[in-house]
Amino acid sequence: MTKPPDIxxxxxxxxxxxLSLYLRxxxxxVRDGSDTTSxxxxxxxxxxxxxQVRKDLAYFxxxxxxxxxxxxxxxxxxxxxxxxxxxxxPVVLVGMGNLGRALLGYKGFEQQGFHVxxxxxxxxxxxxxxxxxxxxxxxxxxxxxxxxxxxxxAIVAVPxxxxxxxxEELVQxxxxxxxxxxxxxxxxxxxxxxxxxxxxxxxxxxxxxxVNQTQKP
Amino acid sequence: MTKPPDIxxxxxxxxxxxLSLYLRxxxxxVRDGSDTTSxxxxxxxxxxxxxQVRKDLAYFxxxxxxxxxxxxxxxxxxxxxxxxxxxxxPVVLVGMGNLGRALLGYKGFEQQGFHVxxxxxxxxxxxxxxxxxxxxxxxxxxxxxxxxxxxxxAIVAVPxxxxxxxxEELVQxxxxxxxxxxxxxxxxxxxxxxxxxxxxxxxxxxxxxxVNQTQKP
DNA sequence: TAGATTGTTAATCGATTAACAATC
DNA sequence: TAGATTGTTAATCGATTAACAATC
Numbered sequence: 001m002t003k004p005p006d007i008x009x010x011x012x013x014x015x016x017x018x019l020s021l022y023l024r025x026x027x028x029x030v031r032d033g034s035d036t037t038s039x040x041x042x043x044x045x046x047x048x049x050x051x052q053v054r055k056d057l058a059y060f061x062x063x064x065x066x067x068x069x070x071x072x073x074x075x076x077x078x079x080x081x082x083x084x085x086x087x088x089x090p091v092v093l094v095g096m097g098n099l100g101r102a103l104l105g106y107k108g109f110e111q112q113g114f115h116v117x118x119x120x121x122x123x124x125x126x127x128x129x130x131x132x133x134x135x136x137x138x139x140x141x142x143x144x145x146x147x148x149x150x151x152x153x154a155i156v157a158v159p160x161x162x163x164x165x166x167x168e169e170l171v172q173x174x175x176x177x178x179x180x181x182x183x184x185x186x187x188x189x190x191x192x193x194x195x196x197x198x199x200x201x202x203x204x205x206x207x208x209x210x211v212n213q214t215q216k217p
Numbered sequence: 218m219t220k221p222p223d224i225x226x227x228x229x230x231x232x233x234x235x236l237s238l239y240l241r242x243x244x245x246x247v248r249d250g251s252d253t254t255s256x257x258x259x260x261x262x263x264x265x266x267x268x269q270v271r272k273d274l275a276y277f278x279x280x281x282x283x284x285x286x287x288x289x290x291x292x293x294x295x296x297x298x299x300x301x302x303x304x305x306x307p308v309v310l311v312g313m314g315n316l317g318r319a320l321l322g323y324k325g326f327e328q329q330g331f332h333v334x335x336x337x338x339x340x341x342x343x344x345x346x347x348x349x350x351x352x353x354x355x356x357x358x359x360x361x362x363x364x365x366x367x368x369x370x371a372i373v374a375v376p377x378x379x380x381x382x383x384x385e386e387l388v389q390x391x392x393x394x395x396x397x398x399x400x401x402x403x404x405x406x407x408x409x410x411x412x413x414x415x416x417x418x419x420x421x422x423x424x425x426x427x428v429n430q431t432q433k434p
Numbered sequence: 435t436a437g438a439t440t441g442t443t444a445a446t447c448g449a450t451t452a453a454c455a456a457t458c
Numbered sequence: 459t460a461g462a463t464t465g466t467t468a469a470t471c472g473a474t475t476a477a478c479a480a481t482c
Contacts, residue, residue: 012472012473014473015473016422016425017418017422019425020415020418020421020422021402021418023421024400024401024402024415024418025402028401038438038439038440039439039440040439045402046402047402049474049475049476050439051474051475051476051477052473052474052475054439054440054441054442055441055442055473055474055475057441058440058441058442062440062441064439064440064441065439065440065481065482066438066439066440066441066480066481066482067437067438067439067440067480067481067482068438068439068440068481068482069438069439069440070440082425083421083424083425083428084424084425084427084428084429085421085424089420089424091420098318098319098322098323099319099323101315101319102315102316102318102319102320103319103416105315106315106316106416106417108400108415108416108417109416109417109420111417112417112420112421114417114420114424152427153420153423153424153427155420176427177423177424177426177427178423179419179420179423183241183325184241184245185238185241185242185262185263185264191430193423193426193427195419195422195423195426197414197416197419198237198241198325199320199323199325199326199414200323200325200326200328200329200331201234201237201238201241202396202412202414203306203308203326203329203331203370203372203396204237204240204300204302204329205233205234205237205412206370206394206395206396206410206412207300207301207302207306207331207370207394208233208236208299208300208301209394209410209412210301210369210370210393210394210410211300211301212301213408229448229449231449232449255462255463255464256463256464257463266450266451266452267463268450268451268452268453269449269450269451271463271464271465271466272449272450272451272465272466274465275464275465275466279464279465281463281464281465282457282458282463282464283456283457283458283462283463283464283465284456284457284458284461284462284463284464285457285458285462285463285464286462286463286464287464
């Protein structure tokens with residue numbers, strides 16, 4: 001209860017993304033039967049320095065025990081609280097192409113507390129059906145479903161050309177965060193967050209690394 | 218021909234990932250009918266400063282024309298050369314679950330020059346079949362196919378528990394770069410590159426942003 | 435107690451931005 | 459010529475690492 005109210009705005013993005021990795025490793029460590037870990041172990045597993053692990057966590061509080069390390073379950077709980085995943089998030093998914101369907105069936109979302117409550121499409125052939133047990137709606141029902149289910153997050157898996165206009169509809173419907181799989185930059189208002197995942201770009205990064213044989217230290 | 222031979226090792230990762238975004242925007246600008254652009258325009262489209270765009274490109278050479286800007290097609294060619302995507306890359310895909318199948322049908326890979334030449338699975342029911350026109354093989358055929366097709370890149374979409382051992386088989390088979398969709402950290406030798414994409418982590422980042430209402434400047 | 439490990443400060447390192455001469 | 463825009467240098471800003479007192 002002593003955390004200043006504005007720390008979040010000063011936390012670098014890189015720190016937040018590492019936090020997710022710490023959480024993932026902690027879950028593995030617990031599954032492997034350990035109760036505690038250390039900044040050294042976490043760092044080694046992820047290729048970071050021990051100092052960085054401690055510094056990153058220090059942005060949010062004091063979670064460790066000098067001489068002991070970190071209690072995994074405790075740290076997991078704390079990081080989840082920080083990330084906002086200490087509760088379940090209802091999510092809507094727009095676009096039922098190849099990728100959209102796969103995302104609908106992706107187990108990893110549920111495992112981390114994200115629950116797809118509805119899917120949306122324009123293709124009349126699949127509107128009204130269920131895919132992976134989820135109802136597929138026409139986009140015109142978006143607002144209603146978002147409001148009724150208090151949905152804040154949306155996944156966009158529509159073709160590039162439609163991504164921006166879908167994003168705008170989502171914002172109109174009251175969505176606060178958009179995970180965009182279309183390979184375009186979408187523009188959203190300042191009070192809305194957008195994260196883009198471009199699968200081809202990820203392969204391109206790999207191509208660069210291979211071509212330039214980026215030796216790891 | 219005047220580029221020093223070791224610049225690549227000194228280029229920050231962040232620069233390389235922005236390079237991919239520049240390439241993507243340039244392709245859109247061309248599609249929209251413009252022949253030239255500027256560091257200011259590129260930066261604005263992506264939310265970066267003009268200075269950053271110029272600085273990033275300067276790592277690799279002088280591609281612009283003072284007073285004019287950049288010729289889009291020319292810059293596209295240059296960036297593709299840098300990224301190694303000025304040629305087609307054969308790719309193998311391991312794991313034919315929901316996600317693997319979707320990736321097999323993902324058009325964006327082909328569009329950027331990545332061509333999936335073979336898919337691999339352990340499930341005997343689908344080995345020998347074709348999915349999206351691609352033959353599905355048993356992993357025991359991996360090495361042979363990788364060598365025959367001179368494949369350097371692999372996409373891994375297997376369950377978490379199998380990711381590390383598959384990665385090792387890929388390395389054994391002569392793969393140089395792995396795009397890993399399993400939500401685990403995989404360990405590869407220094408001469409191999411690995412890029413991880415964890416879909417749940419991307420949603421988690423969004424959750425953090427929404428919970429902490431990270432206001433954009 | 436001795437050994438381990440934290441949280442935090444100071445030092446280092448790296449990346450971004452501002453500014454501007456050179457160029458078209 | 460005047461206006462636009464590059465490439466690059468220097469200044470600023472931010473992030474990482476090293477070091478260590480405090481703690482268990």
